[in-house]
Amino acid sequence: MKTVLAYGDSLTWGHDPEREGLRHARADRWPSVLQAGLGEDVLVVPEGLNGRTTSLDDWSAPCDRNGARSLPVVLGTQMPLDLVVVMLGTNDLKPRFGASAHTAYQGMRRLVQIVRSFPYKPVEAVPKVLIVAPPPCGPSDNGHDSDRRVPESQRFAALYAQLAGEEGTGFFDAGTVARPSRVDGVHLDAENTRAIGAGLVSPVRELLG
Template identity: 30%
Template structure:
């Protein structure tokens, strides 16, 4: 069984301490792979700055829909875990939680359309965790703290409409309180432990 983890820098494993990538054993996709056992292949497809709606200036083409299809073409995928939405909360995009929820819906529909004549993979939606408007991210994510909470409700409703599994990360995991966006290793572990049960019920 192949599980594709498609997300942003918190799937990639950006450290809140130094901005470098966490070691493989410290990232939630690798932790999930270990918990699930050797008969499950977990494919890491995290990309810093990846969005659902926009292509961030100076970062090239990072929108989720354009980058997902190549993974689906290359890999036989049984489960897709989507962890996106945080970057869309940046103040410069001026998006509402409803806007971002609609973009997630578009991504889910694109996955379903890709497999229109094949067996559909299970889709697991993760809502973004809390956002702390602190430090160097304070102005970049101005207003994102409240919007992230609203986004969890939008993602849950979208998951229900399209019969996706849903894990609400907003109350479950927390980014580094000093840095505001990225997850400490302890939270990667918490996420992997919670996802283990969701994946097993999806099989």
């Protein structure tokens, strides 16, 4: 059996914008949909955390949201792994972090480096990486729009595709299959969350061989 780690933020955790603070049903979260599409020969391990960034500290949080700092713990817990799917960057655009897609691009590069340099057992069992660009943010009905967040989030796909080419990883643009809810302009309803899982089945199968 092959093992896939789904590493992300609230979009991976399954945050339901219609029910603030609550999650979509397990079957509606994209890692579960990906699991169903891949079948019993592959195990998808969901690792989503609300507010997780690629590599930035958020000292207002009740737990460590720095993705670069927590990733080695997750890799050590879940190894051996065949593939690490990373969908992060949206939280890097929070105003207090400076709202830069390029910051997320740099943070994502660091995550790729961490995956490849971790001391796995067996040592040759280095997993492949699939970089996923989160769906761009959109207008919201709650008045929490950011002048920079929406256009910066629209840069994710091009920057992450460039990074995938530079680092030799897989790439998938979740914005081609999903759009955020107008409730907050960031999170996804169940249909769009499921669409990401379905869209990832083919690229994940290809990387797993």
